Amino acid sequence: MTFTGLMAAARIRDHSGLAPVDVRANESQNGVRRGDILFNGTSETAEDVALAAVVEVDMPQRTFLNSFCFGYRLAPSAAEVSPTFLAYMFRGPQGRALVAQLAQGFTRYNISKTKLMELEFEVPGLSEQEQIVTQLKDADAYVAAAEVKHRKQSLLSLGVRESLLTGRSRLPGFTAPWQDVQISTLMTPRSERNATGKDIEVLSCTKDRGFVRSLDYFKSQVFSRNLSGYLVIRRGDIGYPSNHVEEGSIGLQELVDKGVVSPIYVVMAPRPGKVDTYFLHRLLKLDSFRQDFAKVTNASVNRRGSLRWPEFSQLRVRIPGIEEQRAIAHVIRDFEAETARAERAARKARDVQTGLSQTLLPARLRAVS
Secondary structure, three states: OEHHHHEEEEOOOOOOOOOOOOOOOOOOOOOOOOOOEEEEOEEOOHHHOOOEEEOOOOOOOOOOOOOOEEEEEEOOOOOOOOHHHHHHHHHOHHHHHHHHHHOEEOOOEEOOHHHHHOEEEOOOOHHHHHHHHHHHHHHHHHHHHHHHHHHHHHHHHHHHHHHHHOOOOOOOOOOOOOEEEEHHHOEEEOOOEOOOOOOOOEEEEEOOOEEEEHHHHHOOOOOOOOOOOOEEEEOOOEEEEOOOHHHOOOEEOOOOOEEEEOOOEEEEEEOOOOOOHHHHHHHHOOHHHHHHHHHHHHHOOOOOOOOOHHHHOOOEEEEOOHHHHHHHHHHHHHHHHHHHHHHHHHHHHHHHHHHHHHHHOOOOEEEOO
C-alpha cells in the first residue's frame, strides 16, 4: 500500500498558529478537521523532521496551520485505515529512520511532500490497528505520568535546596546564626600530583552530572597517556575545570577513593571540622554563585579565561555550623535520591514505549523505488 493511495492532499498553508486570520471566501484554503494527519516540515535535525500527529478532536471552524506544518487527509476509499495508527507509524522507529533518510538540509532539514507521498508500507486490518493504537496510547500515558512525577520531584528538590542552603528555612532544633566566611577558611588547595605516573581512574567534571569516569562518559580516551602531571582528587574533595566553572562545572568527587584530573583543574580539600563538602558543593551550584564565578573570572587580571584558586578562595559564603550543615546535607541527599528514582522510572517508561513501538508497528516501510 502506498501513502498516495491513502491520502487526499489537504493543502494547509501559511497562517499564524492560533492567532485569528482573515481568509476571504474566494481563497483556496483547507481547514483542519478531525482525522487530519499533520507533519512539521522543518527541523534542526533530520531525525525530528516530519513528526506526525493526528487531529483527534473536532476543531473550531476556519482553523488553519502555519507555514511550518503541512497535512494530509484520508481519502474516502481508505475507510479501513486508522489515521491515528498512521501517525504512530510515522513516529515509530521504522518511520523515523526512513524519514531521516528523506530529509534534506544542512543547518536545518526539510522534507519533500512528494517524497513523503511515495512511501510504501503494510498495515494490518482495522481491528488490529485499533488494538495497537490502544496499547501505544496506554504507553504514552504511562510515559506522561512518569515524566510529570519526575518534573514535580525535580522542582520540589530544587525548592528544598534553595530554601535550606540559603537559610530561608531552618531545620528543627537549629537556631544559631549563620556566619559569613571566606572559602579559604573552609577549604585548602590540593596540589598533590600523580608523580609515579601510575595508572589510576581519570575523572572529568560535567555541568549536569558532576564528576564522571572520563572513559565511560566520552567513550574514548581524551586525556594524556602520561598521567604523571595530573592532579590527585580524593573522595570528598571539590574540584572544577578552571576554564568552565562559570558554566556550572563544579563537582564533589564521590566516585572513587582516589582519582586524577587534568592539570587545568582546581582541586580543594575540606579543612577538618570546618565544612561538610556535600553542603558546600550544593551551595556553590546555586545560580547566584555561578554568576559570582563569572564576575571574579572577568575581574581577574591574569585570568586567561580561567578562575584559579587565589581568586576562587576569596569568594565568601554564608553558612551555618557544621552540625546544621550535615543535617541539611542529609535532607538534600534524600530529596535528590527520590528525584533520581523518578528519573529512572521515566527512563524505564520511555524504554517500554520504544519497545512496544518496535514490536507492534510495521517493520516493512520503504520509499517506492
